[in-house]
Amino acid sequence: MLLLRRILSLLLYTLNTLVWFVPIFIFGLIKLLPIMPLQKACSWLAKECASLWVAGNSLNQNLLSPYTLNVTGLDSLERRDWYLVIANHQSWVDILVMQRVLHRKIPFLNFFLKKELLYVPFLGLAWWALDFPFMTRTSKSQIRKNPKLKGKDVETTRKACEKFKTMPVSIVNFVEGTRYTQDKHRRQNSPFYHLLKPKAGGIAFVMQAMGEQITKVVNVTIHYPDGIPTFIDFVSGKVKQIEVHVDVLPVSENLIGDYSNDSDFRVRFQSELNHLWQQKDEQLQQLRGSE
Numbered sequence: 001m002l003l004l005r006r007i008l009s010l011l012l013y014t015l016n017t018l019v020w021f022v023p024i025f026i027f028g029l030i031k032l033l034p035i036m037p038l039q040k041a042c043s044w045l046a047k048e049c050a051s052l053w054v055a056g057n058s059l060n061q062n063l064l065s066p067y068t069l070n071v072t073g074l075d076s077l078e079r080r081d082w083y084l085v086i087a088n089h090q091s092w093v094d095i096l097v098m099q100r101v102l103h104r105k106i107p108f109l110n111f112f113l114k115k116e117l118l119y120v121p122f123l124g125l126a127w128w129a130l131d132f133p134f135m136t137r138t139s140k141s142q143i144r145k146n147p148k149l150k151g152k153d154v155e156t157t158r159k160a161c162e163k164f165k166t167m168p169v170s171i172v173n174f175v176e177g178t179r180y181t182q183d184k185h186r187r188q189n190s191p192f193y194h195l196l197k198p199k200a201g202g203i204a205f206v207m208q209a210m211g212e213q214i215t216k217v218v219n220v221t222i223h224y225p226d227g228i229p230t231f232i233d234f235v236s237g238k239v240k241q242i243e244v245h246v247d248v249l250p251v252s253e254n255l256i257g258d259y260s261n262d263s264d265f266r267v268r269f270q271s272e273l274n275h276l277w278q279q280k281d282e283q284l285q286q287l288r289g290s291e
Contacts, residue, residue, distance in 0.1 A: 002236050009064040009235040016056040021122050024049045028129025043167060046129055047108040054099045061100070065237040069101070073246030077105040080168050082213045084206060084251075085109065087220035088195055088280060089174035090228045093239070097222055098172070101244050106218065107168040112160075112202065133160030157205040165213060173203045175273070180228070192281040194288070200270045204259035211256035219247040221280050223287045243287055249276075 027046040031039045061067070083106050087098060099109060108130070115134045118124045128134070135157070164171070176196040178184065190197050207214065223243040233239060254272045257265035 002238075005064050006232065006236045009060060009237075012060045012064070013057065013235070016053060016060065017122060017126075020049050020053040020056070021126050024053075024126050024129045028125070031129070040166060043131060043163075050108055050126075050130055051103065054103050057096060058100045058103065061096070065235055065239065067239050068241045069097075069244065070241070071101055071244045071246070073248065074101070074105055076248045077102070077218070077246075079104065079107060081106070081215045082164070082168055082210070083107070083170040083216050083218050084203060084214050085170050085172045085218040085220060086175050086203060086276075087172070088180065088222060088284070089176050089178070090180045090222065090224065091234075092179075092231045093224075093229055093234045094174075094222055096234070097242055097244065098220060101220075101246070102170070102218075107170045109170050109172050110164070111172045112206075131163050133157070135160065158209040161206065161209040164210065170218070171206055171210075171214075173206065175199060175203060175277070177202075192277060194284040195277055195281050198273050198277045200266075200273050201259065203273070204255075204266075204269050207251075207255050208257070208259055211251065214251055217249040217251060217255070219249055219276060219280070221245045221247075221283050223284055225287075245283060 024046045027042040027049070031042045031046075033039070085098070085102070085106075087094065095111075102109060110130070110132055111127075112133050112135055113127060118128060118134050120127075161171075175198040177199045178196065180194075180196055184196055188197055221244070223245075224239065225241050225243065226239060229239045252272065254268045257269070259266055259269060
């Protein structure tokens with residue numbers, strides 16, 4: 001029974017993706033025409049198609065892998081605002097959960113992606129058509145070898161965010177930079193019980209590029225009472241309950257500044273982020289303690 005459910009669920013995810021990939025890709029191609037009103041209309045239509053894709057995925061979950069979803073904190077969200085969304089990251093399932101929880105509550109979620117993901121079959125082209133920013137991060141060792149690369153990440157982020165200034169958007173960043181595992185937690189010597197160390201650079205560059213437009217920070221905490229699932233666990237119906245807490249925070253002055261060149265601001269920004277992460281860790285501890 002589990003095998004049949006898994007196969008049917010994967011088949012529906014695949015079909016749903018292929019059905020909506022076609023119009024999204026077509027609208028992406030039309031956007032190449034240098035006609036601003038047409039580009040804006042196609043961006044809106046592509047995101048509407050992507051929202052229907054999310055709705056199809058949620059229907060699939062209800063039919064073949066139902067689970068109890070307990071969510072708090074959605075009351076003050078608006079679809080016409082610009083948001084920075086941050087979240088803890090434990091599984092690929094996180095993305096499906098966030099899309100379901102925030103669907104039609106805020107603008108369609110745009111993830112910052114590694115440039116290599118552009119070549120993922122179908123999805124890479126769909127992400128391109130949806131204006132997902134593809135990033136090439138410059139490492140500290142590369143900057144040491146070539147100091148001219150300093151500031152390139154900020155400029156890359158600024159260019160990626162330019163297209164977001166004409167239409168409300170939700171920019172998502174998994175601040176830990178990778179999925180949580182006990183091995184990674186141990187190797188990092190993380191000061192948090194249930195989280196990896198947060199990486200400030202990504203969201204700092206977004207705030208530097210779009211700080212005046214970002215109206216709120218949406219801080220999402222995801223907890224799996226039955227243990228962190230794999231995607232196969234999820235589509236097999238093994239996940240029975242998911243807890244999600246959403247905090248909607250104002251954009252404080254400690255989040256906007258020149259992260260690359262202002263050392264005092266960099267310290268304040270990191271301190272602010274570590275404080276948020278400490279609160280998230282305590283919240284996860286409370287959720288685990290209540291089980």
